[in-house]
Amino acid sequence: MVISKLDSQVQMDTSGATILVVDDQPINIQTIYNILNPTYVVLAATSGEDALELCLEKIPDLILLDVLMPDMSGLELCGLLKRDERIRDVPVIFVTSINDQEEESSCWEAGAVDFITKPVNATTLINRIRAHLTIKYQRDILLQLVFVDGLTGVYNRRYFDEHLLKFGNIGSRTTTDTAVLLLDIDSFKLYNDHYGHLKGDEVLRNAANLVKSSLLRPADFVSRYGGEEFAVVLPDTDFEGASEVAERIRSAFFNKNIEHVTSSHRRLTVSIGISTFNVAKKQNMKVVELADANLYEAKSRGRNTVYPDISSNDNKPKASVLN
Ligand SMILES: Nc1nc2c(ncn2[C@@H]2O[C@H](COP(=O)(O)OP(=O)(O)OP(=O)(O)O)[C@@H](O)[C@H]2O)c(=O)[nH]1
Numbered sequence: 001m002v003i004s005k006l007d008s009q010v011q012m013d014t015s016g017a018t019i020l021v022v023d024d025q026p027i028n029i030q031t032i033y034n035i036l037n038p039t040y041v042v043l044a045a046t047s048g049e050d051a052l053e054l055c056l057e058k059i060p061d062l063i064l065l066d067v068l069m070p071d072m073s074g075l076e077l078c079g080l081l082k083r084d085e086r087i088r089d090v091p092v093i094f095v096t097s098i099n100d101q102e103e104e105s106s107c108w109e110a111g112a113v114d115f116i117t118k119p120v121n122a123t124t125l126i127n128r129i130r131a132h133l134t135i136k137y138q139r140d141i142l143l144q145l146v147f148v149d150g151l152t153g154v155y156n157r158r159y160f161d162e163h164l165l166k167f168g169n170i171g172s173r174t175t176t177d178t179a180v181l182l183l184d185i186d187s188f189k190l191y192n193d194h195y196g197h198l199k200g201d202e203v204l205r206n207a208a209n210l211v212k213s214s215l216l217r218p219a220d221f222v223s224r225y226g227g228e229e230f231a232v233v234l235p236d237t238d239f240e241g242a243s244e245v246a247e248r249i250r251s252a253f254f255n256k257n258i259e260h261v262t263s264s265h266r267r268l269t270v271s272i273g274i275s276t277f278n279v280a281k282k283q284n285m286k287v288v289e290l291a292d293a294n295l296y297e298a299k300s301r302g303r304n305t306v307y308p309d310i311s312s313n314d315n316k317p318k319a320s321v322l323n
Pocket residue numbers: 151184185186187188189190192196197198199200201204226227228299303
């Protein structure tokens with residue numbers, strides 16, 4: 001599940017939404033374009049392959065999909081879209097000229113939310129699109145309320161717990177390492193005491209953005225784990241990779257040089273505990289406990305520290321072990 005409007009205010013006005021029209025006949029695309037323009041931004045693809053590529057470049061708000069296309073049929077394409085976590089929640093409406101009961105059932109089974117018959121009736125098309133976009137936006141609002149932290153705009157702990165399970169389940173198909181970073185802003189109580197809670201809130205918002213911008217892969221994510229604590233999940237990342245990301249985050253805070261006169265470093269810094277796990281190697285969900293213990297160690301080593309430190313050979317456990 002991907003919350004498509006995570007970074008912006010979810011809005012209920014559907015105009016301006018991006019609609020991808022997939023049809024092998026340019027004349028059909030033109031007809032739909034004439035109906036939808038200028039209310040919607042219309043993207044077009046004349047094959048399933050092109051449509052997949054476009055979807056990954058910019059996820060549309062809704063897809064209008066022709067059933068009968070050479071090479072990859074609309075039904076096949078819909079099946080592929082529904083298997084991709086990034087795109088699966090985009091509503092698909094089939095546009096079909098077939099009046100066949102079996103075909104109709106196949107559209108529903110492929111994951112469509114609706115279908116429209118050709119020749120397209122402009123009023124029906126516009127109303128169906130508006131209805132499904134509204135449902136989608138309402139769903140996005142609910143997901144935001146459940147999974148997004150209100151202060152910082154990043155995912156919350158509930159999202160972290162649910163999504164970490166995906167990698168940690170014994171039955172999980174993930175065979176590579178997953179890394180978790182637990183990050184805590186140093187001496188934050190002193191910051192609040194000195195600058196006030198509103199300034200403290202501003203720092204938490206900036207901190208969330210700083211961590212987010214330090215993550216380079218689309219599958220990486222940050223969540224607010226507690227008050228001034230953030231948890232980062234790095235799928236498909238071993239200890240060395242996690243150390244690199246953690247160090248990037250630590251130095252980003254240090255170099256930002258945000259004043260914190262009552263801290264021993266006289267600027268805002270973070271401490272980070274790293275751990276990794278890999279179900280295939282019989283390592284498990286103690287990953288959070290281990291990251292927390294490592295965070296504690298980073299704090300006791302003077303803060304502004306990543307632990308374990310990849311450059312030291314102290315043989316401290318880096319991965320959590322299944323027991
Ligand atoms: N402004 C603000 N402060 C918060 C929020 N959530 C937690 N805090 C504060 O974060 C501080 C955490 O303090 P401590 O747990 O003592 O940790 P610390 O001062 O960062 O000390 P170390 O972790 O040992 O470096 C407390 O003062 C909390 O009130 C929040 O949403 N906004």
